[in-house]
Amino acid sequence: MPVKIKRSQKRLIALTITERAKPKFFRILKKFIKSEIIKAIESGRSPVNKGGTDPSGTSGKLRFEKYSDSYSDQLGRGKLKSKGKRPVNLTVSGKMLRSLKSRITKNSINLWFSNPIAKYHDRLGAGKKGVLRRMLPHDGEEFNAGIRKRIANALIKAIQLSKK
Amino acid sequence: MAIPITKKIKLDFSKVSRSDRSLAKEEVAEYIVDTILDRVSSQSSPVSKGKFKPSLSKDYKKIKTKQGGSSKPNLELTGDMLDSIDARFKGSTLSVGIHKDAGELNMLKAENHNKFTKRANKTSLPERKFIPKKGENFKREIMRDIKDIIDSYASED
Numbered sequence: 037m038p039v040k041i042k043r044s045q046k047r048l049i050a051l052t053i054t055e056r057a058k059p060k061f062f063r064i065l066k067k068f069i070k071s072e073i074i075k076a077i078e079s080g081r082s083p084v085n086k087g088g089t090d091p092s093g094t095s096g097k098l099r100f101e102k103y104s105d106s107y108s109d110q111l112g113r114g115k116l117k118s119k120g121k122r123p124v125n126l127t128v129s130g131k132m133l134r135s136l137k138s139r140i141t142k143n144s145i146n147l148w149f150s151n152p153i154a155k156y157h158d159r160l161g162a163g164k165k166g167v168l169r170r171m172l173p174h175d176g177e178e179f180n181a182g183i184r185k186r187i188a189n190a191l192i193k194a195i196q197l198s199k200k
Numbered sequence: 201m202a203i204p205i206t207k208k209i210k211l212d213f214s215k216v217s218r219s220d221r222s223l224a225k226e227e228v229a230e231y232i233v234d235t236i237l238d239r240v241s242s243q244s245s246p247v248s249k250g251k252f253k254p255s256l257s258k259d260y261k262k263i264k265t266k267q268g269g270s271s272k273p274n275l276e277l278t279g280d281m282l283d284s285i286d287a288r289f290k291g292s293t294l295s296v297g298i299h300k301d302a303g304e305l306n307m308l309k310a311e312n313h314n315k316f317t318k319r320a321n322k323t324s325l326p327e328r329k330f331i332p333k334k335g336e337n338f339k340r341e342i343m344r345d346i347k348d349i350i351d352s353y354a355s356e357d
Contacts, residue, residue, distance in 0.1 A: 079241030080279070081234065098234060099283055111268055121268030122276045123241070181227050182234030185345050188352070 061194035062140045065187065069145065072183050074133050077171055080123030085178045088170035098180060100124040100169045107163060126157055126169060147172055202307035205316050206297035207332045211346065213292045215354035224353040225294075228346055229287035232296050235342055236285055240275050240330050248339045250329035257326075275313060275328055281306045285330075297331040 076083040080100050087097050103111070103124055111119050119128050127133060135151035149158070149171065156162045157169045173179055179187070216224050236246050245252040256264065256273050264270070269277045276282055284302035288295055298310040311317055312325040316333050332338055 075238070075241075079237065079274070080276070080282075081237055081241075085230065097283075098230070098237070099279070102279065108268070120265070120270055122279050123270065123274065124279070180234050181230035181349075182238055184227075185231055185349065188348070189345075 057191070057194040057198040058143075060197050061191050062145060064190045064194055065145055066138055066140055068186070068190065069147065069183075070136050070138055072186060073136060073147070073171065076180070076183065077133060078123070078125045078127060080125055081180070082170050083179055083183055084170040084173045085180050085184075088168060088174070089177055100126070101167050104163050104165065104167070124169070126171070132157075202304045202311060203317070204298060204300045204302075205307055205310035205314055205331050206295050206299060207336075207338075209294045209296070209337075211292050211294055211350060213350060216350060217353075217355055220353045224350055225289045227349050227353075228294060229289065229296075231345065231349060232287050232294070232338075232342070233285055235338075235345075236296070236330050237282060240282065240328075243273055245329045246338050246342055247329045247332045248337050250332070250336070250339075251327045253326035253328055273326075273328060275330070281309045 073083045081098050082088065082100060087100070101124070102108075103121060108121050110116050111121055116128060132149060132151040132153045135149050135154065137148055137150055139146045149155075154171065158171045159168075160166070161168050178184060211228065213221050213224060239246040243252060243254055253273060256271065261271050264277055267277060280303075281298065284298055284306045286296070286299055286302070288299070298307050300307070310331065312320045312323050313328045314331050314333065315321050315327050315329065316331070337343065
């Protein structure tokens with residue numbers, strides 16, 4: 037007689053395997069999560085699902101909100117000489133994106149930007165309109181579906197490696 | 201008149217419980233849009249055997265950078281066409297691409313970049329395919345990921 041495995045049980049089996057594969061998974065994850073986040077931002081996509089769940093100041097979309105007209109007018113001149121209007125990649129010197137840090141703890145990976153400008157894009161809102169261009173998921177939020185899938189693929193890889 | 205540039209893919213949600221189906225569909229829709237944008241930004245086609253001309257012409261590069269765009273072929277000058285890529289479901293059929301509500305101009309740009317029609321083949325615009333046309337499909341690894349996402353919601357016998 038076939039045994040029916042419900043989703044909750046499937047999760048339990050997955051978690052048991054994960055326990056064994058955990059160190060490998062975090063090592064693999066640490067390697068690529070930062071580059072995934074930065075790659076998404078540099079191409080104008082929010083790494084956060086639907087650009088974040090906070091409705092104020094976000095477009096609620098995967099792609100970042102366009103730069104304001106007044107900021108766009110400043111681009112290509114002075115300090116912003118080398119910066120283009122598109123893609124909206126939150127990159128002038130690249131310092132902020134390079135400040136993304138990660139640390140593996142027992143059961144999680146912590147990610148944060150050490151550059152103070154990051155908080156304006158991610159939490160407080162940038163410019164007069166206070167536009168949020170979310171870079172990291174807050175509590176209760178997730179990465180976007182593409183990054184989530186790549187994390188799942190890393191987990192599968194870790195499980196395969198831990199079986200060897 | 202411009203036409204919608206979309207790909208319709210019939211997916212199998214029969215193993216997913218009715219209560220989980222909308223979640224699974226939402227995840228697939230988000231995944232496919234993110235993946236198309238990810239591939240385009242790295243100048244590669246998400247379409248199986250799809251072409252993506254890797255460089256801009258000298259003249260266009262000048263125009264594009266002058267208008268504040270990147271010197272790389274990322275299909276983004278104003279960003280409107282990429283902003284309008286959308287994925288939606290009708291039943292278990294996924295429709296992804298530039299839909300009618302994206303506007304004439306965005307549909308036309310997408311038609312020409314994807315060489316979707318005979319008239320698009322006559323234009324000088326280089327092929328940078330991001331939506332498969334009839335008889336074509338997304339790359340195998342993308343389709344496999346979609347299947348994985350659906351499977352992760354399935355309750356199996």
